[in-house]
Every structure is written in structure tokens, then in C-alpha cells.
Amino acid sequence: MRLNRFLAAAGVGSRRHCDGLIAAGRVTVNGKICTNFSAQPGAQDHVKVDGKLVRTAPALTIMLHKPAGFVSTRKDPHARDTVFDLIPQKYHRLFNIGRLDAQTEGLLLLTNDGELAQRLTHPRHKIDKEYAVTLDRPWDPALAPKLLRGIFLDGQRAKIEKIHSVSPTRLLVVLRQGINRQIHRMFEVVGYRVKHLLRLRIGNLRLADLPRGHWRVLTARDLSRLGASR
Known part of the structure; x- marks a missing residue:
């Protein structure tokens, strides 16, 4: 098991986060700093992050x-x-x-x-996240295509995958991205303020x-x- 996967399996963080720790020289294997992403520590190796021993634990x-x-x-x-x-x-x-x-x-x-x-x-796994969105005034469905096509935020195209009206001011919205305050910012672009946001679902x-x-x-x-x- 590669070092980043070993750290991730031990609950240190996501593989991306663990890659950052390795690159920063914060990971040691048997007392030596290890910046080799291909390293594969075994059961007898002592792996530490910032001097603290990493122990694998059952997934929870x-x-x-x-x-x-x-x-x-x-x-x-x-x-x-x-x-x-x-x-x-x-x-x-x-x-x-x-x-x-x-x-x-x-x-x-x-x-x-x-x-x-x-x-x-x-993003490549395309996992749905569904939200209940309450707006400050009645929704104009004619604006939906703009949000479905996408709006540039933080240098990337932010898209809403699905929009469904529940009432004049309440929508169900599905995302597959995780841009900071994405729903709030996208609705602000089309002239609305999100009054309340509730995540209902991840995947199924x-x-x-x-x-x-x-x-x-x-x-x-x-x-x-x-x-x-x-």
C-alpha cells in the first residue's frame, strides 16, 4: 500500500491531504523523513506525522x-x-x-x-449532493438554463445538475461539485438570496x-x- 493510502486508511485525512503532508516533509518512516510517494510501508514500519505515531484503525x-x-x-x-x-x-x-x-x-x-x-x-466520481433551497422571493424558472449551463466561479465553471421547484420559493438542487458557497453564489448571480440551505442527500x-x-x-x-x- 502506497504511503498516501496508508495514511488515509489510518484516518490522517484524504489522499490529497496526505500527499501534502508527504511533500512538506512532515512524514517519517522508521525515523527518516520520507518524501517518496511510492514508498510502501509494511506492518513492522513506524510511520509518524509531525512526530506522532500513525496507527491504522478499522474504517468508521x-x-x-x-x-x-x-x-x-x-x-x-x-x-x-x-x-x-x-x-x-x-x-x-x-x-x-x-x-x-x-x-x-x-x-x-x-x-x-x-x-x-x-x-x-x-469530481470524476460524479456523486450527487441534493439540497433544499429556500429563496427570498418566487423563483423564475426561465433562469434555470443559465445555472444548468454553468457560471464561472473561482476560475472554473460552476454547474447545477438539476433544479426542481417544490413551491414558489423552495427548490431542490443537485450538485456534483464542491466550490465554496457554490449555491449561495450562483443564485446571487441571477439576483436571488438564499435564505435557508439544507443538504438532504449524498449519493443515495x-x-x-x-x-x-x-x-x-x-x-x-x-x-x-x-x-x-x-
Whole structure:
């Protein structure tokens, strides 16, 4: 197993994050800095990140119904509440797969499985994320083609895959990208303000009736619903 996959499997982070740690010289194997991405540590090797021994652990993923007002990070410099305040201390080694803005609610996954995180966040896997969007005024369906074709944000084309009207001011929107504040910014371009945003689904895994602020461990069946096949 290559070094970045070893680190990801141990819950250090996604493979992309682990690549950055390796490149920065923060990873040692048997006491020596290792910047060789092809290195394949074995069971007897001592792998450390920033001097801390990395131990592999069974893969674990939980789903959380994130409330508004909580930031999707482990520690916040402004001392705001974080999603880790909502889960037991024993799960604080997990990391979140993607982020939800502080005021966005809904389905958030936390895991120690870097491979799963990679499959769910890399655009080539085309994993749907569905949101319930509440706008500040009635939606004009004539604007939908512009959002479906895409708008340039941060130097790339931001697209909405599907838009479905539920009521004059409520829409269901599907994304396959993860650009910062993408839904808010895209609707601002066409003259709307998003008043409330709730993530309902990732792949075929739905938030369903999980209460706000509650969490549960995903089962094998849940993981299969994510659509992130190996």
C-alpha cells in the first residue's frame, strides 16, 4: 500500500491531504523523513506525522445532522461551536468529508476512511449532493438554463445538475461539485438570496428523519447507498 493510502486508511485525512503532508516533509518512516510517494510501508514500519505515531484503525463513518451555527472544522479561531462539539470525544479523530457553511444545515459525513473521502469528493466520481433551497422571493424558472449551463466561479465553471421547484420559493438542487458557497453564489448571480440551505442527500444516502444535532454510525448498507464504489 502506497504511503498516501496508508495514511488515509489510518484516518490522517484524504489522499490529497496526505500527499501534502508527504511533500512538506512532515512524514517519517522508521525515523527518516520520507518524501517518496511510492514508498510502501509494511506492518513492522513506524510511520509518524509531525512526530506522532500513525496507527491504522478499522474504517468508521458517521452521519450527522448539522444544525445552523456550527462550523465544519475541528477548532475555530473565533471560538465558534464546531461539529465536533456534537459528537463524543472518542470520535474526534474523524475528519469531515467536505464542509457545510456555518449557517447551512443537513447531512454531513465524518470518517477515518481517506479512500471513501477521496471517492466522495473527487469530481470524476460524479456523486450527487441534493439540497433544499429556500429563496427570498418566487423563483423564475426561465433562469434555470443559465445555472444548468454553468457560471464561472473561482476560475472554473460552476454547474447545477438539476433544479426542481417544490413551491414558489423552495427548490431542490443537485450538485456534483464542491466550490465554496457554490449555491449561495450562483443564485446571487441571477439576483436571488438564499435564505435557508439544507443538504438532504449524498449519493443515495438520505438525511431522512435523523433529528437536528444527532448522529449515527453508518452501516455497510448505508455505505453502499453513497454510490462511491471502489
